[in-house]
Amino acid sequence: MAMTLRVVVPPHPLIGHWLSVLRDRNTPPAVYASATCELGRWLTYEALRDWLPHRSIALQTAWGDAEGEIVDPQVPLHALTIFPTGLGLWQGAQGVLPQAQVAHIANMEVDLPKEIDPRAGVLVFAAELAIGEQLLDLLNRLAGLGVEGDRLRVVTALCSSPGLKSLGERFSNLTIYTACIDAALDGEGRISPGIGPVHGQLFNSPGPARPSMGC
16 A cells, blocks of 8 residues: 655644744744744644653552653654754754754754664654755655654644645655645745745844744
8 A cells, every 4th residue: 555645733722823823924033933932842742642652660659659651761862953943843842852862954964873773763843844855855864874654753833735745755654743734835935825934033034043042
């Protein structure tokens, strides 16, 4: 059976709320950055729901024996942010995954590890998926390291239908978590209606910049 690109749009009211904040052209940059951070947090929760490696343990409470579950520290987790705009989502996600190994991918200039543990989970954070060329480049590099399929997931605030089509043609076994799918790109390749100029809103500047690390 042919595999199909899996795109998950979680029906959580807080995800819809923060997406609406991003869409509003009157949202000031500081609030836009906070909304991006919150989307990163909530989408990461959803992405990990059936995926985060965990194991059972026996423990003692103040009053007796109990069974519990913990995140398995023996299974590595990697967080790859498409720099700089993917940092906005990661700033929210890092509270969920504080022990993840982080790499920032800027124009494919940052080298990935020569090897990635075959048990490791990999989360990629991309601010939005319009045409998807930069994400495709990164996914191709990860595939060369044997990272694809169920242990690889993408978290992005917004997708376009053309971008998803492009990804699905090459990575049909990929899973993407996003707040919404917009049908069209405008004449300049921007998602329409979209979430505005992400770089300018996050950094309050049209040029390259590093955002504050707070949510």
